[in-house]
Amino acid sequence: MQEAEVKVRKRRLERAIKARTDTVFVIASPGDILYVLAPRVVPMAILLLLPLFVGGYHSKVIVHACVVGLLALSWELLASCGLFSLGQSLFFGVGAYMAGAMDKYLHLPIWVTIPVATLGGGALCALLLAPVVRLRGVYFAMVTLMLPILFKQIIEAWGILGGTHGLSGLTAFPNEWLDKYLIIVAFITVLFGLRSLITSDYGLVLKAIADDDRAVMSAGINIYSRKVQALFIAASVASFAGAFITHHYQFAGFSVFALDWAILPLAAAAVGGTGSFAGAALGSMILVPLSEALRAMGGLRMAIYCAILVFAVLALPEGIFRFLERKYQEFETVIEVK
Amino acid sequence: MWLIVYGIISSVILALYAVGFSLTYGVSGLPNFAHGALYILGGYAIWNLMNVAGLSIIAAAPLTVITCGLLGFGLYWGLLLRVRGIPLSELVVTFAAGVAILELLTWSGFYGIRYSLPVFWEESIEIFSVVIDGQRILVLATGVALVILLHLFVRHTRTGLAFRGLAQNERTALSVGIEADWIGSLSVAMGSGLAAVAAVVVLPLGMMEATIGYEVLIYALAVAIVGGLESTTGMVLASFIIGFAQTAAARYIGPKWMIIVPLAAIVLVLVVRPSGLLGKFKELEERV
Amino acid sequence: MSAETLLKVEGLGKSFGGVMAVSNVDFELKRGDFLGVIGPNGAGKTTLVNLITGFVKPSRGKVIFNGKDITGRKPYDIANMGVARTFQMVRLFHNMPAYKNLIIPLCSQRVRKLRGGKYGERDDVAIDLLDDMGFERTSNVPYKTAGSLPHGYLKRLDLARALALRPDLLILDELFSGMSMAEVAGVLPIIEKLNTQGLTTIMIEHRLRELFRVVDRVMVLNFGVKIAEGSPDQVMDSDEVKKAYLGVDVEIPRGKPA
Numbered sequence: 091m092q093e094a095e096v097k098v099r100k101r102r103l104e105r106a107i108k109a110r111t112d113t114v115f116v117i118a119s120p121g122d123i124l125y126v127l128a129p130r131v132v133p134m135a136i137l138l139l140l141p142l143f144v145g146g147y148h149s150k151v152i153v154h155a156c157v158v159g160l161l162a163l164s165w166e167l168l169a170s171c172g173l174f175s176l177g178q179s180l181f182f183g184v185g186a187y188m189a190g191a192m193d194k195y196l197h198l199p200i201w202v203t204i205p206v207a208t209l210g211g212g213a214l215c216a217l218l219l220a221p222v223v224r225l226r227g228v229y230f231a232m233v234t235l236m237l238p239i240l241f242k243q244i245i246e247a248w249g250i251l252g253g254t255h256g257l258s259g260l261t262a263f264p265n266e267w268l269d270k271y272l273i274i275v276a277f278i279t280v281l282f283g284l285r286s287l288i289t290s291d292y293g294l295v296l297k298a299i300a301d302d303d304r305a306v307m308s309a310g311i312n313i314y315s316r317k318v319q320a321l322f323i324a325a326s327v328a329s330f331a332g333a334f335i336t337h338h339y340q341f342a343g344f345s346v347f348a349l350d351w352a353i354l355p356l357a358a359a360a361v362g363g364t365g366s367f368a369g370a371a372l373g374s375m376i377l378v379p380l381s382e383a384l385r386a387m388g389g390l391r392m393a394i395y396c397a398i399l400v401f402a403v404l405a406l407p408e409g410i411f412r413f414l415e416r417k418y419q420e421f422e423t424v425i426e427v428k
Numbered sequence: 429m430w431l432i433v434y435g436i437i438s439s440v441i442l443a444l445y446a447v448g449f450s451l452t453y454g455v456s457g458l459p460n461f462a463h464g465a466l467y468i469l470g471g472y473a474i475w476n477l478m479n480v481a482g483l484s485i486i487a488a489a490p491l492t493v494i495t496c497g498l499l500g501f502g503l504y505w506g507l508l509l510r511v512r513g514i515p516l517s518e519l520v521v522t523f524a525a526g527v528a529i530l531e532l533l534t535w536s537g538f539y540g541i542r543y544s545l546p547v548f549w550e551e552s553i554e555i556f557s558v559v560i561d562g563q564r565i566l567v568l569a570t571g572v573a574l575v576i577l578l579h580l581f582v583r584h585t586r587t588g589l590a591f592r593g594l595a596q597n598e599r600t601a602l603s604v605g606i607e608a609d610w611i612g613s614l615s616v617a618m619g620s621g622l623a624a625v626a627a628v629v630v631l632p633l634g635m636m637e638a639t640i641g642y643e644v645l646i647y648a649l650a651v652a653i654v655g656g657l658e659s660t661t662g663m664v665l666a667s668f669i670i671g672f673a674q675t676a677a678a679r680y681i682g683p684k685w686m687i688i689v690p691l692a693a694i695v696l697v698l699v700v701r702p703s704g705l706l707g708k709f710k711e712l713e714e715r716v
Numbered sequence: 717m718s719a720e721t722l723l724k725v726e727g728l729g730k731s732f733g734g735v736m737a738v739s740n741v742d743f744e745l746k747r748g749d750f751l752g753v754i755g756p757n758g759a760g761k762t763t764l765v766n767l768i769t770g771f772v773k774p775s776r777g778k779v780i781f782n783g784k785d786i787t788g789r790k791p792y793d794i795a796n797m798g799v800a801r802t803f804q805m806v807r808l809f810h811n812m813p814a815y816k817n818l819i820i821p822l823c824s825q826r827v828r829k830l831r832g833g834k835y836g837e838r839d840d841v842a843i844d845l846l847d848d849m850g851f852e853r854t855s856n857v858p859y860k861t862a863g864s865l866p867h868g869y870l871k872r873l874d875l876a877r878a879l880a881l882r883p884d885l886l887i888l889d890e891l892f893s894g895m896s897m898a899e900v901a902g903v904l905p906i907i908e909k910l911n912t913q914g915l916t917t918i919m920i921e922h923r924l925r926e927l928f929r930v931v932d933r934v935m936v937l938n939f940g941v942k943i944a945e946g947s948p949d950q951v952m953d954s955d956e957v958k959k960a961y962l963g964v965d966v967e968i969p970r971g972k973p974a
C-alpha cells in the first residue's frame with residue numbers, strides 16, 4: 091500500500107462583511123468597523139503624525155510626496171473621464187508662475203496668491219484646453235505634452251516672468267509648520283474629496299463619458315462642458331500644488347514646466363493602479379521616497395522613472411492598490427484535500 | 429525670394445520630422461511618442477558608424493535607417509504588443525520609452541560640439557540669387573523623393589495596400605487575412621526608419637544633442653494636429669504653413685517669435701477646426 | 717389627442733462619400749403618433765435616426781421638432797428638448813451596475829427641470845424604471861454590472877435609459893433584434909401603453925408581425941428614398957414595396973390592424 095499523501099489546497103474567500111457592491115459593507119461588530127476604517131484612518135494618521143517625528147530632509151520628502159500626490163490625483167480625475175494627460179507639468183507650472191508673478195509684481199500676500207493661483211490656474215488651463223476636449227483619443231495627450239514645453243521655450247526666448255533666472259526672493263510661509271501641514275492637509279482633503287466626488291452622481295457621469303461618450307450625449311448631457319468642468323477641478327488641484335511649491339522654495343523658474351512633473355505623477359498613478367484615487371495617492375507615497383533615494387543617480391533619474399513607468403504599465407496593469415485591496419478583502423485558509 | 433526658398437526648406441524639414449509619426453498613426457492608430465527619441469537614435473547611430481566604425485556616409489546612412497527600423501520593430505514586439513488596443517497604455521509606453529532613451533543619451537554625454545555630422549556635399553549653389561548649401565538641397569531632394577516613394581508604395585505594393593486596408597477598417601482587414609500585428613509592427617518600423625532618414629539628412633545642418641529629440645516630437649505633433657491626424661496631404665500642408673510662418677516670423681519680426689508660431693497655429697486650428705485642416709471629424713461621422 | 721405637429725422632416729438627405737444613405741425624405745408626426753419605419757438592410761433607417769437625433773449632420777434638409785428647427789444641433793441639446801433614442805448596437809456603460817446606467821439621463825438638464833429640483837432619490841427612480849422593464853427589484857439583476865447581463869436585458873436597459881429622459885419623442889432602432897419571443901411579448905405592451913398615454917414613437921423594426929400590431933402608420937425606405945407611407949395594409953399592398961422590400965410574390969405577414 092502506498093502511504094497516503096496529505097494534500098492541501100488553499101481556499102480563498104471574500105470577507106463576508108463586504109456586500110455585493112463596492113461601497114456597501116454590512117457592519118455588525120466593532121471588529122467590522124475597525125476593519126472598514128483602518129485602511130482609511132491609519133495611513134492618514136501616519137501621514138499627519140510623521141512630520142512631528144522626522145524633520146529636515148525627511149520632511150522635505152513628505153512635502154514632495156504630497157505635491158506629486160496632488161498631481162497624480164489630478165491626473166486620475168482627468169483619466170476617469172477619458173482625458174489622458176501627459177502634461178501635469180502644465181497645470182503645475184501655470185499655478186506656480188501665477189503665484190510667483192502675483193507675489194513678485196503685485197506684492198500680494200500668500201493668502202491671496204495661493205487661492206487666486208489655484209482657481210485662476212484652473213480656469214486658465216480649462217480655457218486653454220477647452221477646444222481639445224471636443225476631440226477624442228490622443229489629441230489631449232499630444233496637446234498637454236506640447237504646451238508645457240512650448241511655454242518653457244517662450245519664457246526662455248522672451249525673457250518674460252524672470253526669463254531663464256526665474257522669479258526669486260518670493261515670500262515664504264510664515265512658519266515651517268504651516269508650510270508642511272498645509273500641503274499634507276490639502277493632499278488628504280483632495281484625496282477624500284475626489285473620492286466622494288467620483289462616487290457621486292456627478293462623478294458617475296464623468297466615468298460614463300469615458301465609457302461611451304455617445305450614449306452620454308443621447309442622455310441629454312453636454313459632455314464638453316462636463317469635461318471642461320473636470321479639467322477645471324483637476325487643473326485647480328495641480329495649480330494649487332504649483333502655487334504651494336513657489337512659496338515653499340520662494341522661487342518660480344521654468345523648471346516647473348519640466349518633464350519631471352509630468353512623468354512622476356503619471357508613474358505614481360500607474361504604479362499605484364489607475365482607476366482609483368487611492369492608487370494614485372499610494373503610488374506617489376511609494377515612488378517619491380524611492381526617487382529621493384535615486385537622487386544620487388543625477389541625470390539618470392528620469393530614465394529610471396520611465397523604466398519604472400513602462401514596467402508598471404506592462405507588468406502591473408492592476409496596480410499595487412488594487413492588489414492590496416483584494417488581498418485585504420479576502421482571506422485564505424488551508425484545507426485538506428481527501 | 430529668400431523667404432520662398434528658405435520657407436520651402438524649413439517646411440520640408442518639418443514634413444520630414446512628421447512623416448514617420450503620421451505614417452505609423454495613420455496605419456495602425458499607434459501614437460508613437462518615442463518618435464523624437466528614434467530620430468536622435470538615428471543621429472547617434474550614424475555618428476557612431478562613421479566615427480567609431482569608420483564607415484563612409486554612403487554605407488552608414490542606409491545602415492542607420494535599417495537599425496532604427498529594427499528598433500521600431502523591437503519596440504512593437506517587445507513593448508507595444510502587450511498593450512495593443514489600450515490607448516492609455518500605448519501612449520504611456522511609447523512616451524516613457526522615448527523619454528528614457530533621450531535621458532539615457534543625455535546622461536551618457538551625448539551633446540556638445542564633438543557630436544556633429546559632416547555635411548554630405550560641401551558646395552553650395554545659387555538659385556534666384558539665393559545661396560543654398562548642398563545639405564539643404566539634399567534635404568529638399570529627400571523630402572520630395574520620400575513623398576513620391578511613399579505614394580507609390582501605398583498605392584502599388586501589397587504591403588502598402590495592406591496598410592491602407594488596416595487604416596480603413598481593422599476588422600475587415602483581419603478577415604481578409606491581413607495580419608494586424610505584422611502590419612502594425614511594420615508601420616512602427618517604417619515610421620522609425622523615416623525618423624532616421626530625417627535625422628541623417630537634417631542633423632548635419634546643426635548641432636546634435638539629445639534634447640533635440642523633444643523638439644522633433646513637438647514639431648511632429650504640431651504638424652499632425654494642424655494638418656489633421658491620418659491625413660498625409662494635411663501633413664504636407666501643415667508643414668508648409670508652419671514652416672513658412674516660422675521663416676517669415678524669424679526674418680521679419682524676430683527670431684524669438686519663431687516659437688510662438690507652432691503654438692499659435694495649434695491654438696488657432698483647435699479653436700476653428702479641431703480636427704485639423706484636412707482631418708476627418710471622426711467624432712461625428714463614426715457609425716452609431 | 718391633439719393634432720399638433722411634433723416632428724417635421726423636410727427634404728432630409730445625407731451622403732457618405734458617394735453613398736446617398738438618406739435622400740430627400742419628408743414626413744410629419746403628430747403628437748401621439750406611432751410610426752413604423754421599415755426597409756431592407758442598408759436602406760438608411762439608422763442614418764435617418766442619427767440625422768434626427770443630431771449624431772450625424774445632414775447634407776441637406778431640415779428637421780423641425782416642437783416648432784423649433786433642430787437641424788444640426790448637438791445630440792445632447794436635442795435630447796434635452798425631449799427626443800430619446802435607443803441604439804441598434806446597444807451603447808451602455810458596461811462597467812456600471814445596470815441601474816446606475818439610468819442615473820446618467822436622470823442627471824440631464826431636462827430631467828432635473830421636469831422633476832423640479834427633487835434630488836436624492838435618483839437611485840430609486842432608476843430602480844422603479846427597471847422594475848417596469850422586468851428587472852425585478854428584489855432579484856440581483858438590477859445591481860449586476862451591465863456588461864454581465866444577457867443581450868435581451870441590455871436591449872431593455874437601453875430602452876429604459878431612453879425612457880428615463882422622459883421624452884416627448886421616442887425613437888427605437890431595431891429594439892427587438894436579438895430579443896426572444898418572450899422578451900418581445902414583455903416589452904411590446906409597455907411601448908404600446910406609453911403610446912396610448914401620449915408618447916409619440918418611431919419604431920424601426922425588421923420584425924414586421926410585431927411592428928404591425930402596434931403602429932398606426934408605416935414608412936418604407938429603400939436606398940435612402942421613401943417609397944411608401946400609409947397604414948400597414950396599404951403599404952404592404954403596394955407593389956413597389958413588395959418588390960423592394962420582400963421580393964415579388966412573397967406572403968406578407970399581417971398582424972391585426974392597429
Ligand SMILES: Nc1ncnc2c1ncn2[C@@H]1O[C@H](COP(=O)(O)OP(=O)(O)OP(=O)(O)O)[C@@H](O)[C@H]1O
Pocket residue numbers: 713714715716732735736737755756757758759760761762763764804
Ligand atoms: N458613418 C458612415 N460612414 C459611411 N457610410 C455609412 C455610415 N453610416 C451608414 N453608412 C451607409 O449608409 C447606408 C445606410 O445605412 P444605415 O445604417 O442607415 O442602414 P439601415 O437601414 O439602418 O440598415 P440595417 O437594417 O442593416 O440597420 C449604408 O450603405 C451604410 O453603409
Ligand SMILES: [Mg+2]
Pocket residue numbers: 761762763804
Ligand atoms: Mg440600422
